[in-house]
């Protein structure tokens with residue numbers, strides 16, 4: 001998913017260190033078995049997340065929205081000793097698929113899938129979260145942000161995906177996703193507790209830290 005010039009996007013994609021074989025397998029089987037790759041973070045964001053984990057060296061990562069496990073498996077690659085990733089998924093078919101690939105990658109001891117509504121899973125977790133990746137239903141973004149912020153570590157980071165909504169966030173587009181993302185972006189921008197930067201990477205990724 002990209003709204004930037006196709007030639008430029010293809011060039012940028014080509015400059016990314018190619019994904020590991022097991023991530024290529026996840027991407028291929030996601031298309032074959034789950035019938036969609038639209039929700040995958042893919043190589044660019046996968047490498048970005050992996051790099052954020054490498055730099056932040058988090059002990060606890062929370063992911064809201066597992067899908068087929070691509071982003072969790074990207075992040076686990078640079079997770080430090082003793083670190084763990086808790087990833088939330090509502091859909092059992094997707095959770096089963098992700099669990100299978102997490103086990104195949106030998107990451108079952110570091111990635112835990114919490115099934116059910118993410119807000120319930122977040123409520124049951126103490127934190128502190130060193131890194132949070134919000135990538136589930138867009139209508140829930142403000143609630144996820146509010147649920148994780150009190151449990152964010154002092155130097156913790158929230159990364160929220162799809163914050164440009166295909167570019168429609170910057171327009172007066174009236175579809176559900178554009179409205180939900182604009183509401184989230186406005187909510188965060190008006191929050192004196194945090195500082196944020198919206199990166200125009202792929203579909204937009206907002207990085208948020210405590211003020």
Ligand SMILES: C[S@@+](CC[C@H](N)C(=O)[O-])C[C@H]1O[C@@H](n2cnc3c(N)ncnc32)[C@H](O)[C@@H]1O
Pocket residue numbers: 039040041042064065066067068069070071072088089090091094116117118119135136137140
């Ligand atoms: C965009 S996909 C996640 C993609 C994944 N992070 C990746 O990059 O591979 C969003 C996922 O959030 C899940 N989801 C939607 N609403 C949810 C909720 N309330 N609680 C937990 N998961 C939810 C969907 O089933 C879907 O699998």
